[in-house]
Amino acid sequence: MRTTDEHALAALSLAPDPVPVELDLRHALGHVTAAAIRAHADSPPFDNSAMDGFAVRWADVRSATADAPVALALMGESRAGVPFAETLVPGRAIRIMTGAPMPAGADTVVPLEVTSADERAVTIREVRSEGAHVRRRAEDARIGDEVIGSGVELSARHLAAAAAVGAARVAVFRSPRVGILSTGDELAPLGATPAPGQIYESNSVLLDGAVRRAGGIPVLLGPVGDRVDDVVAAIRRDDVDLIVTTGGVSVGAYDVIKAALAGRGAEFMTVAMQPGKPQGLGSVDGMPLLCLPGNPVSVAVSFELFVLPVMRAMRGLPQPLAWSVTTAGAAWSSPAGREQFMPVRWEAGSVAPATGLGAGSHLMARLALADGLARVPADVTDVRVGDSLEFRRFSG
Template identity: 55%
Template structure:
């Protein structure tokens, strides 16, 4: 058996490096920046006023000055201020040539074209200088950032209209099983409601991928292979039918197509597969719902983040609040809740792969090494909150 970390490295090795694309600012939200943004202009591009008031020479205050014009945002006063003169100025408007400070309007008295400045003012008061925020060529947004509105606003302010980003990967998925019935439909003998498609569709969206639902495929290997071969995707994920039973259609359909099926030393999620079908990377997960949720966190999420250019979130050490048992020889991936900086299993059923109805109680996963047969209160385990 290979370890979960070894299996993840194998999956990483299957992925094709993404190719950046150029998009408008409006289409960049949520994408990851591939090429850093540097300012195309000075920000601000000219000296401007931080207040409504009067632009003047600091050397003329205090005193009574003659108002010779007005500078408003987008409508600068184009003259040159002389000694004894002031210009009415509004917030954001260009400071006229010759002026070196702005006095707020509430501090002055105006009478017609005369404005009285009662006290001294320092040179540079209430002036935002050209390039104070950024100079041409300064770094504004670094590569690797998942773009949010504040990043796009900064790029726009820097005069940048388009961005080079990593595109959202298309990830196709299919589920298998003749026993599966859509949620809301009545159950017949031996049937269960299907949940893995919901897990994958919503998880892929949360991870920043474009999900492509290939549907539910019955227990027939040729149907599985046909669906995977026809998928237009950067990655395909299957669930179920990957073990050693008599009715394992994923293994039957894909083993000869380029997918290697292995046992991974983990609980839940031992039966796994990974490889290529027609040049497309394929990850084959077990079918039990909790195993699928766990494998999304350990394998699918990292693959999507790698395709998006997103770094992998760290696992953090936390103490166990209670004791629990572990499977010998396999790393245990335990759904847990976090209370007062410590963790405990989210359910009394532990990490059983069938306990999907109780999965909603969990807020994180804890990893217990394969050489541990039990966790005692205070033992340190590696924990990460769900990323999808």
């Protein structure tokens, strides 16, 4: 029987290398940079005003006070997008707006609030310092500066930073396409009336959402029933990078995934964990597969522990995902010899089982109450209030 960490490493070994692509900046949200993003232009691209006010020469206004104001004639104005074309001459001022280019000859901006003005002149009652309220060219970034490093998951603020320095296209890793195949004659589609003995199919809904939240593109390949030929046909795809199956991996007479793939490059084993003990993985005709159990909570836990790290590797993100340390706010039992991954609620700095029914792998409706997973070591059979535990929030 494998440990959870051993199986996670085996799964990670199947991860295809991330594929670099170039995207328009507006399409790059959530992607991971394959190379550093460097400034294509200075930011700001020119000296400009940080305030609405008046562009002046420091030498003309340095003595201005409320008791001894300085009056200057106006030459014109500089607006954002419409700069003043002439050079400021001594003894004059130029009306200027926030973001407008500094006129030639001006070195300081006096804020509107400390002035009085009409159409012809401005009276200045206060000045702060030479160069006040001027944003200098390239004080944010110079051409060629690294603005965003490689291996960074791009957020909206990253995109804005890249846009500010003129990076219209960026090198990122392609989003992995993940095929999702749920199996079982017992599965009824949403919207249908289940036949006797059937249940609503929820695993593909879970994985579809989890893959999207993890930065991938889900591709539904099923569901299919308990027929080997249907499984083999469903995984013969060249438009996905990874296939995740659910169900049919244990020791039952109708465990179709195991029957279909055991001799084709996939291996099946037990992992010392609860829930999610039966697992499978491998490569079939060059396609990496992760074969998860069919019980819905087992699927949720297995995605977090095994599928998510593989997707992160395919996206160019670092490993491993971090667990934090917390304390148990309630007592519960755990199976001997297996790590338990208990769906828990996070409450006031501690965790407690999300349901009074334990870590049952069928309790999908109760899983909605959970914030994440508590990891109980394999040698612990009784969790006590106040015990230290590892905790990780669900990724999606």
